[in-house]
Amino acid sequence: xxxxxxxxxxxxxxxxxxxxxxINWSRATSVWPMTFGLACCAIEMMAAGASRFDFDRFGAxxxxxxxxxxDLMIVAGTVTYKMAPIIKLLYDQMPEPKWVIxxxxxxxxxxxxxxxxxIQGVDKVVPVDVYIPGCPPRPESLxxxxxxxxxxxxASSMADRYKEIFEAVV
Amino acid sequence: xxxxxxxxxNMGPQHPSTHGVLRLxxxxxxxxxxxxxPVIGYLHRGVxxxxxxxxxxxxxxxxxxxxxxxxxxxNLGWAEAVEKLFGITVxxxxxYIRTMLNEYNRLASHLIWLATHxxxxxxxxxxxxxxxxxxxxxxxxxxxxxxxxxxxAFRIGGLREDLPPGFEKMARTFQARFLACIDEYETLxxxxxxxxxxxxxxxxxxxxxxxxxxxxxxxxRAAGVPYDIRKAFPYAAYDEMEFAIxxxxxxxxxARYLVRLEEMRQSHRIINQCLDGLPEGPVxxxxxxxLRAEVNEVYxxxxxxxxxxGYYLVGEKGSTNPYxxxxxxxxxxxxxALPMMVEGTLVADVIATIGTLDVVLGEIDR
Amino acid sequence: xxxxxxxxxETQAGPCAYDLKAAPNRQVVLPKxxxxxxxxxxxxxxxxxxAAEAAKWQxxxxxxxxxxxxxxxxxxxxxxxxxxxxxKPDANDMKFPAPAPATDPDxxxxxxxxxxxxxxxxxxxxELTCQVAREAVQEALRLCRDDDALHYEMLADxxxxxxxxxxxxAFSVVYHLTSIRRRxxxxxxxxxxxxxxxxxxxTVYPTANWLEREVWDMLGxxxxxxxxxxxxxxxxxWEGHALRxxxxxxxxxxxxxxxxxxRSGMLNRRALEKAGFQSLNLNPPKAE
Numbered sequence: 001x002x003x004x005x006x007x008x009x010x011x012x013x014x015x016x017x018x019x020x021x022x023i024n025w026s027r028a029t030s031v032w033p034m035t036f037g038l039a040c041c042a043i044e045m046m047a048a049g050a051s052r053f054d055f056d057r058f059g060a061x062x063x064x065x066x067x068x069x070x071d072l073m074i075v076a077g078t079v080t081y082k083m084a085p086i087i088k089l090l091y092d093q094m095p096e097p098k099w100v101i102x103x104x105x106x107x108x109x110x111x112x113x114x115x116x117x118x119i120q121g122v123d124k125v126v127p128v129d130v131y132i133p134g135c136p137p138r139p140e141s142l143x144x145x146x147x148x149x150x151x152x153x154x155a156s157s158m159a160d161r162y163k164e165i166f167e168a169v170v
Numbered sequence: 171x172x173x174x175x176x177x178x179x180n181m182g183p184q185h186p187s188t189h190g191v192l193r194l195x196x197x198x199x200x201x202x203x204x205x206x207x208p209v210i211g212y213l214h215r216g217v218x219x220x221x222x223x224x225x226x227x228x229x230x231x232x233x234x235x236x237x238x239x240x241x242x243x244x245n246l247g248w249a250e251a252v253e254k255l256f257g258i259t260v261x262x263x264x265x266y267i268r269t270m271l272n273e274y275n276r277l278a279s280h281l282i283w284l285a286t287h288x289x290x291x292x293x294x295x296x297x298x299x300x301x302x303x304x305x306x307x308x309x310x311x312x313x314x315x316x317x318x319x320x321x322x323a324f325r326i327g328g329l330r331e332d333l334p335p336g337f338e339k340m341a342r343t344f345q346a347r348f349l350a351c352i353d354e355y356e357t358l359x360x361x362x363x364x365x366x367x368x369x370x371x372x373x374x375x376x377x378x379x380x381x382x383x384x385x386x387x388x389x390x391r392a393a394g395v396p397y398d399i400r401k402a403f404p405y406a407a408y409d410e411m412e413f414a415i416x417x418x419x420x421x422x423x424x425a426r427y428l429v430r431l432e433e434m435r436q437s438h439r440i441i442n443q444c445l446d447g448l449p450e451g452p453v454x455x456x457x458x459x460x461l462r463a464e465v466n467e468v469y470x471x472x473x474x475x476x477x478x479x480g481y482y483l484v485g486e487k488g489s490t491n492p493y494x495x496x497x498x499x500x501x502x503x504x505x506x507a508l509p510m511m512v513e514g515t516l517v518a519d520v521i522a523t524i525g526t527l528d529v530v531l532g533e534i535d536r
Numbered sequence: 537x538x539x540x541x542x543x544x545x546e547t548q549a550g551p552c553a554y555d556l557k558a559a560p561n562r563q564v565v566l567p568k569x570x571x572x573x574x575x576x577x578x579x580x581x582x583x584x585x586x587a588a589e590a591a592k593w594q595x596x597x598x599x600x601x602x603x604x605x606x607x608x609x610x611x612x613x614x615x616x617x618x619x620x621x622x623x624k625p626d627a628n629d630m631k632f633p634a635p636a637p638a639t640d641p642d643x644x645x646x647x648x649x650x651x652x653x654x655x656x657x658x659x660x661x662x663e664l665t666c667q668v669a670r671e672a673v674q675e676a677l678r679l680c681r682d683d684d685a686l687h688y689e690m691l692a693d694x695x696x697x698x699x700x701x702x703x704x705x706a707f708s709v710v711y712h713l714t715s716i717r718r719r720x721x722x723x724x725x726x727x728x729x730x731x732x733x734x735x736x737x738x739t740v741y742p743t744a745n746w747l748e749r750e751v752w753d754m755l756g757x758x759x760x761x762x763x764x765x766x767x768x769x770x771x772x773x774w775e776g777h778a779l780r781x782x783x784x785x786x787x788x789x790x791x792x793x794x795x796x797x798x799r800s801g802m803l804n805r806r807a808l809e810k811a812g813f814q815s816l817n818l819n820p821p822k823a824e
Contacts, residue, residue, distance in 0.1 A: 035186045039213055039532050040238035040319060042190070043282065047308075050285075050301035065186040081791055082771045083191060083212045086183055092801035112231065114561070115216030116778060116787025117770065127799045136319050211769040218754075219778055219785055223561035254661055257631040327629070381689050381716070384743030395716065402719045455629035464632050465571045465578070468661055469712050469723060471692065480693050480712070486571035493571050494779075498693035498712070506746050535769060 020158055027071070027097060028153040030059045031146075034070035036090070038077025041104035041136045045076045048139035058146060067093040072149075073126070074142075078106035079119040091126040097161060099153070101145060102128045105135045176204055181520070183212045189286060189524060190531030192505075201516045206509040210502075213535040221495040226252045226461050227326060229492065234320035236497060237533035239282045241321045242275035242311070243474045244533075249324040250405055251470035251481035256326075256461060263451040264328035265407040270341075270444035271314065271323055272406065273437040277348075278307045279475035279528075280434050284355060287427075287525035291368050296358055303351050306344050313337055327455035341445060345438065352434055359427070369423035373511045373523035376421050383507040387477025387500055389527060392429045393421035399473040410447075411440050423526040433475075462488050469498075476500040476528050499533035564784045570702040572727075573665070575635045575658035593620060633661035640664050642722060645685050650676060663723060670726040673711075674735040677724065680713055681740055688713035688722060691741035696751045700781045706730040707757055711737065728757070736761040754779040 037045055049055040049063065056062075064070040067090045079087060091100070102122050105111035108131045110120030122128060129152060132145035181194040191212035197205040217236060221229040233248045234241035246268055253260060260268075281300040288296035308318040313334055315323045323329075359365045375385065377393040390397055398415045400408040416432035418425035463485030471480040477500025486493040504527050511527075512520050556562065596618045603615050638644065638657040646666050647654045653672040658665055668676045680688040693712040699705065705727035713722045728734055736759040737744035748759045749768040756777035758765060767774060774790070776783050798804055 036184060038191055040235055043238060043319060046285075047301060047305070050305075051298045052302065052305045063186075067184075078213060078215055080212060080214055081793065082214065083183060084793060084795075086212075088795050090184060092804070112235070113215040113217070113220065115220050115785055116783075116791060117214050117216050119791055119793065124793065125795050138318065211767075211771065214769040216778060216785070219783075220561070223785060254633075257633045257661070259629045259631075382742050384690055384692065384741065386690075397716045402716070403721070457628055457630060465573050466633065466661060467573050467665075467710075467723075468663065469693065469721070471714075471721070478692060482693060482695060482710070482712070484571060484573075484697055486567065487569060489571075493567065494695075494697040496693070496695045498695075502746060502750075503743060506743065 021154075023158070024154045024156060028150040031072045031099070031149070031153075032062050032064050032070050033060055033072040033074050034067050034090070034094070035063045035065055036073050036075055038075070038079070038083070039104075039106065041076035041106070044136040044139055045074060045103065045142060048142045053139035053143060055143070055146075058143070058150070060146065067091075068095065070094060071097065072099050072101065074101045074103050075107040075122045075126075075128075076103040078111060078113055079122045079125065081117050081119060084119050084125050087122065087125050099129045099149060100126050101130045101132060101149060103132050103142060103145070104137060105133050107131075108133050111135060186290075189529055192524070192529065192531055192534075194508075194520070196517070196520070198517065201518075203513055203515060203517065203520065206512050206520070208505055208508055210505070210531065210534055213531045215536065217536045218495050218497070222491060222493070225490045226255075226463070226492065229495065230322050230324070231320075233497075234322055235532060236499070236536055237474065237476065237479070237501070237530050238319060239530055240275050240279040240475050241319060242271050242323050243279070243472065243479065245322060245324050246272050246406065247470060247472040247474070247479050247481045249326055250472065251468055251483050252326050252461075254468045254470050255463065255466050255483050255485050258327050258455055258457065260328050260455055261452045262407070262449050263332075264453045264455075266444050266448050267329060267333060267453065268324060269407040269411065270441050271311070273440045273444070274307050274310060276437045276475045277434055278304050278311075280430050280437075281307070283430060283475075283525075283528045287522075287528075288359065290521050290525045291365065293359060293362075293365065296355055299351070299354065299358075303348065310337070310340055310344065313340060325454065326461065327457045329453045332453050338445060341441070345442060345445070348438055349435065352431060356431065366424065368518070368522055369427060369526075370420075372423045372515065372519045373526055374420075374422050375507055375511050379510060380421075380507065383510070384503045385477070385507050387474070387504070387528075388426055388429045388433065389477070389504060389507075391415065391417045392425040394419045399471050399478055403471060405470075405472060407444070411443050413440050423522050426526045460490060462490055463492075471498070474500055476530065476533075477504060479533075497533065497536055499536065501527075501529040501531070501534040505529050505534060562784070562786060564782060566700055566781055568701055570699050572699060572702070572708060573635060573660060574656060574667075575637060576656065578635050635660040638664070638666075642686055642720065645683070646676070646679070649679060649683070663721065665723045665725060667725045667727070670728050670732065670734060673709075673724070673726050674737070674740065677711065677713075677737055677740040680722070680724070686715070687717055688715045688720075690714040690716060691737065691743045691747075692721070694737060694744050694747040694751065696755050696757055698755060698780050704729070707755065709734060709751070709757065733758045733760040735759070738762060753777070756780065 047053065049061065073091060073094065102108050106113065107122045110118050119125065130145045130149045132141055134141050176197045176199055178195065178197050181196055183191040183193045193209040195207045195209060196203055217232045221232055230245055230248050233244040237244050281304040285297040285300035311321055312318050314337060315321050375389060375393060377395050380390050380393045394417055396415045396417045401415060413436045416429045418429055465485060465487050467484040469480055469482045471478050479500055480498030482496040483492050484494040508523065508527065511523050600618050607613065607615060635658045638659060640659060643657040643664055643666055647657055650668065650672065653669045654666060655669060656667040680686050691711060692714045696707050696709040698707055707728050709726050709728060711724040713724065726734060736748060746768060748762055749766065751757050752765055753767040753769050754777060776788055
């Protein structure tokens with residue numbers, strides 16, 4: 001019937017949705033990354049944050065130096081044996097909810113460095129949400145990967161997240 | 171009543187201003203540093219060992235990733251070292267193009283230095299302006315070899331192919347507007363009271379100490395020693411180029427800042443000469459498909475934007491791989507001088523000093 | 537390493553099965569030759585090659601004479617006379633730089649002052665190389681730095697190479713010196729057996745501090761008199777010296793770490809809580 005399709009007076013000023021969706025939307029559009037550039041990919045991360053490929057327009061322009069105030073750890077560069085426990089410590093210091101992007105081939109799978117001191121991928125140390133291959137990936141790739149992470153955050157459910165974190169213990 | 175103890179803190183591998191994974195163990199007395207000990211090795215990837223199993227053609231790929239801010243300079247060093255090992259002569263046109271790309275790389279590296287150094291000290295605008303120019307230089311690299319950062323631009327014996335059409339037009343457009351950009355950075359920083367207060371008299375390394383510690387590059391030139399490998403031991407086409415070596419006597423951070431800005435202007439001058447005087451001819455020497463070495467060892471020094479980058483190669487008879495590959499990284503040697511420059515100064519000066527040394531942990535740790 | 541769930545399986549399923557164990561860059565191949573550039577060795581090699589070529593030519597001639605005599609005896613035509621093979625001119629832009637005897641005044645000065653401590657001096661590829669006796673290295677470096685005719689103010693690089701196939705020595709330690717004022721470079725070299733500790737260069741050139749630490753870390757050569765002989769690139773407790781030829785590229789299994797059981801950090805936190813580390817300081821303050 002015609003009356004069902006016309007908006008009522010209240011719908012001009014009210015949106016009804018789930019609380020979870022609002023929380024996910026606010027988390028996805030204000031992800032604050034931590035400055036964690038290890039190697040060459042850090043330069044491309046800086047270029048992504050600089051003038052031409054502005055990262056700030058996604059709400060993620062504020063790179064926090066301390067893990068205690070950040071949501072996202074972009075592991076940009078090679079993970080070595082000496083650095084691995086430090087990465088784990090930094091990941092533990094980040095408060096929930098937290099996400100990890102593995103930027104570049106080195107963080108994904110060790111990259112071109114198949115040697116005695118290189119860990120073949122940061123996912124042996126911390127759980128990774130988005131992998132961005134490339135050596136180094138262009139800033140556009142980083143932005144695409146970040147948008148995929150935003151999609152993942154928007155689609156995530158708080159109950160599943162809680163179970164995921166504590167499944168090792170429960 | 172109050173005990174006055176030294177506090178040991180860790181300026182850890184994850185720090186916004188340490189330009190990579192550098193760890194400094196500082197013993198502080200209030201804000202003054204009594205003792206500083208750098209701990210490196212957090213990016214040690216075993217490049218020297220890896221390249222012992224790769225051929226001379228393949229080894230260039232790993233050289234990009236050592237000093238990742240100036241990949242083309244690393245590639246040039248490798249190509250020239252292998253050519254010296256085998257006694258290969260490179261055509262003149264290839265030498266000119268290599269020189270031009272090397273100088274563009276010097277611009278790109280100095281722009282990153284300026285951006286991060288200024289960002290550490292607090293001038294965030296310069297970061298955005300410098301990266302705007304750097305994107306234009308990276309467009310040129312991408313037009314030539316397809317990659318922005320880790321270029322693998324050269325081949326043993328010359329170049330893979332000639333300059334693409336439209337490269338010269340892009341380069342000349344960039345050249346026309348670049349000097350005005352350096353002037354723009356100067357208006358922001360050179361007479362800025364805050365910049366001068368944070369950099370004059372900070373991180374002093376006099377000439378005698380610098381030579382004793384083996385420090386080269388802009389750090390040595392800002393101490394008054396006019397030593398530039400492009401003039402002292404010319405390679406590529408530098409013996410045909412006309413340029414000046416900027417030096418300053420004060421040997422502090424402000425002097426190094428002025429020296430590097432002047433170096434950018436001289437690079438601009440060299441690129442103009444390369445573009446104007448580019449000779450015709452082939453760009454690749456005639457080589458066998460497989461390069462088998464004879465017993466020989468070479469040490470080939472080049473002037474990287476950070477200092478003297480030396481490649482040491484030992485060839486084994488009949489082998490396609492280097493027997494030993496060693497890189498004399500300028501950052502490794504320059505970082506040794508950091509405790510000398512920093513003990514007795516304040517914590518904030520450490521940040522300025524690391525920025526002015528222009529260290530890249532990729533080449534330090536290899 | 538096979539029991540570790542982390543290491544790659546020997547054969548992989550899927551469209552492309554890569555045999556990783558047989559990958560060429562993962563094999564440990566001990567070198568059989570000693571690629572130490574040396575004028576004496578090169579001359580010996582050239583003479584041996586010339587002698588072998590001459591002997592082969594004599595044998596070809598003798599064979600030809602014998603075949604000719606046999607053909608004449610049987611009444612057949614004489615075989616073709618042999619032609620001495622000439623080296624084909626190489627069309628490549630490549631000319632190997634051969635070592636030449638020392639004519640440079642710097643090398644002559646070193647030979648003059650140090651006498652028989654200089655074991656060898658030659659020039660190759662535009663570079664000067666001088667090999668000194670291993671006990672005299674500090675004296676040679678001091679001479680290079682302080683002598684007015686030499687004046688090598690800066691140590692550019694110090695590194696070492698492992699030669700497992702050599703009999704009298706195991707490593708060569710190489711010092712690259714630069715003279716800024718005279719625009720000259722030189723290489724000093726010593727050959728040392730395994731276990732020998734050369735004198736440190738830090739008393740002459742303070743640059744050598746970290747360079748010698750790196751040589752210790754990578755190759756296991758200690759330098760006597762060094763102020764701080766610890767590992768610099770690999771972590772403190774690392775076993776093995778990476779750039780030795782018998783050390784595999786993949787290492788001795790140290791890189792197979794796995795923190796996957798404790799991804800969330802909860803197991804660590806529970807363990808700490810059980811051990812009594814409270815996140816809040818609920819203990820009464822203790823007097824100092």
